[in-house]
Amino acid sequence: MRASTLDKIRIFDTTLRDGDQTPGVFLTPADKATIARQLDRLGVDAIEAGTPITSAGELESVRLIAKEGLRAEVYGLARVVKEDVDAVVSSGAKYTHIFIATSDLHLKHKLRMTREQALQKSLEIIDYAKSCGLTVEFSPEDATRTDLDFLKKFCIAVDEAGVIRINIPDTVGIMTPNKMYQLVKEVKSVLKVPISVHCHNDFGMAVANSLAGVEAGADQIHVTINGLGERAGNAALEEVVTSLNLLYEKKTEVKTEMIYQTSQLVSKLSRIPVQPNKAIVGENAFTHESGIHTHGLISMPLTYEPIPPEFVGQRRKIVAGKHSGRHGIKAALEEVGLHPTEEQVREVVEKVREIGEKGRVVTDEDLMSIARDVMGEVAEEEKKIIELSELSVMTGTKMMPTASVRVTIDGKEFSSAEIGVGPVDAAMRAIQKATAGLVNAKLKEYRIEALTGGSDAVAEVMIKVEDDSGNVVSARAAREDIVKASVEAMVNGVNRLLLRQKKS
Ligand code: KIV
Ligand code: ZN
Numbered sequence: 001m002r003a004s005t006l007d008k009i010r011i012f013d014t015t016l017r018d019g020d021q022t023p024g025v026f027l028t029p030a031d032k033a034t035i036a037r038q039l040d041r042l043g044v045d046a047i048e049a050g051t052p053i054t055s056a057g058e059l060e061s062v063r064l065i066a067k068e069g070l071r072a073e074v075y076g077l078a079r080v081v082k083e084d085v086d087a088v089v090s091s092g093a094k095y096t097h098i099f100i101a102t103s104d105l106h107l108k109h110k111l112r113m114t115r116e117q118a119l120q121k122s123l124e125i126i127d128y129a130k131s132c133g134l135t136v137e138f139s140p141e142d143a144t145r146t147d148l149d150f151l152k153k154f155c156i157a158v159d160e161a162g163v164i165r166i167n168i169p170d171t172v173g174i175m176t177p178n179k180m181y182q183l184v185k186e187v188k189s190v191l192k193v194p195i196s197v198h199c200h201n202d203f204g205m206a207v208a209n210s211l212a213g214v215e216a217g218a219d220q221i222h223v224t225i226n227g228l229g230e231r232a233g234n235a236a237l238e239e240v241v242t243s244l245n246l247l248y249e250k251k252t253e254v255k256t257e258m259i260y261q262t263s264q265l266v267s268k269l270s271r272i273p274v275q276p277n278k279a280i281v282g283e284n285a286f287t288h289e290s291g292i293h294t295h296g297l298i299s300m301p302l303t304y305e306p307i308p309p310e311f312v313g314q315r316r317k318i319v320a321g322k323h324s325g326r327h328g329i330k331a332a333l334e335e336v337g338l339h340p341t342e343e344q345v346r347e348v349v350e351k352v353r354e355i356g357e358k359g360r361v362v363t364d365e366d367l368m369s370i371a372r373d374v375m376g377e378v379a380e381e382e383k384k385i386i387e388l389s390e391l392s393v394m395t396g397t398k399m400m401p402t403a404s405v406r407v408t409i410d411g412k413e414f415s416s417a418e419i420g421v422g423p424v425d426a427a428m429r430a431i432q433k434a435t436a437g438l439v440n441a442k443l444k445e446y447r448i449e450a451l452t453g454g455s456d457a458v459a460e461v462m463i464k465v466e467d468d469s470g471n472v473v474s475a476r477a478a479r480e481d482i483v484k485a486s487v488e489a490m491v492n493g494v495n496r497l498l499l500r501q502k503k504s
């Protein structure tokens with residue numbers, strides 16, 4: 001690893017600006033303020049809150065965030081246009097990130113300007129922004145496709161104009177780590193101000209290129225939570241920060257143990273699910289199934305966990321499936337307070353593998369029902385805490401789907417009613433409401449599959465629910481009626497969560 005002289009790396013988060021430009025994402029001003037507060041708690045150094053000139057809503061978002069009194073610096077993005085800077089000023093943000101494209105490609109086909117005109121306009125706007133009391137970070141957009149001599153000349157002039165930092169954007173993600181290293185080294189050698197990098201992920205290299213920028217002497221990285229951003233996105237905060245900490249021995253102000261909860265919040269508000277195998281924050285990032293791996297992990301976590309899950313606010317999960325082995329299954333059962341003999345473990349493993357080999361997911365509930373069959377005496381421990389006593393749903397073209405449920409909890413009856421986008425949604429919400437006094441069961445995953453054909457097909461519903469302590473359990477139910485199957489799966493999931501809570 002090449003040495004960098006800087007130990008502390010600044011994290012400039014652009015989830016609310018570049019991330020908000022992700023196709024399909026629409027964050028309301030209130031959503032943005034919620035995310036900004038979380039980013040501030042997480043410990044990022046700077047938050048790019050939006051581009052105030054773009055719309056009244058965007059201006060409102062930046063305003064809301066600027067008056068939160070956050071510890072992080074709040075930036076508004078601006079082109080080299082006076083009205084853009086005025087909009088940043090009226091948003092109340094004290095920092096602005098100003099950009100103009102410098103590559104001949106963009107100058108000719110997008111801006112229809114000469115290099116000299118772009119430089120002249122930039123110097124004028126920096127002066128103007130400073131005269132308005134703003135602190136300026138500047139980006140030569142498409143820097144990585146800009147003629148190197150011109151890029152250096154441009155950056156030297158911008159530096160002299162009095163910006164606090166120059167950011168090098170790899171706007172269309174075409175760099176390799178080696179090229180990024182060389183470029184940052186070259187530009188840095190002619191500047192007085194610090195350098196930042198902003199890498200896009202078109203070739204899946206955003207994180208590697210950002211880290212190469214740091215190795216070459218950049219002291220700041222632009223990132224987004226979950227790697228959101230234009231097209232294939234930006235460098236993901238969670239990957240950058242974890243790598244800086246554990247692979248590069250660099251410090252950031254980020255409280256790494258808050259990474260997972262931040263990722264979940266952004267995923268929920270942006271409605272962009274995190275892919276299960278996403279590094280650091282994916283559901284599978286710390287989930288183990290194979291017998292060989294779980295065996296190794298149980299005797300020494302480092303064998304298959306290069307990152308301690310709690311370091312990023314995740315938890316290790318051992319799940320049952322076709323690759324399960326004795327150690328994993330024993331650990332999974334012990335986690336819920338069961339203590340099978342070696343012979344019983346062997347039998348449970350065999351049955352789990354049988355289900356897995358049919359290509360089916362083995363839920364926690366399946367595992368428990370197998371354990372119940374094999375270990376007879378668990379029956380008492382496995383008794384249901386909640387039971388569904390009644391369910392009714394109403395739906396139609398002229399009414400909101402409505403569901404009411406009655407459940408028995410420890411012998412007492414509780415009822416609740418809810419509306420939803422459809423009868424399944426309404427019924428699931430009604431169950432959550434009826435059991436809210438015991439557990440806040442958030443639905444994390446819902447899958448439905450027709451096991452047979454025709455409109456009377458048997459539907460199998462598989463769900464995952466999570467409680468406030470991060471316990472995640474899976475459950476399933478199969479019926480011809482999909483509302484009943486969904487509700488049964490939900491009740492099973494809630495029971496599993498309660499059991500998990502009782503045992504921990
Ligand atoms: O990717 C990019 O070039 C940008 C600029 C606004 C810096 O997001
Ligand atoms: Zn960008």
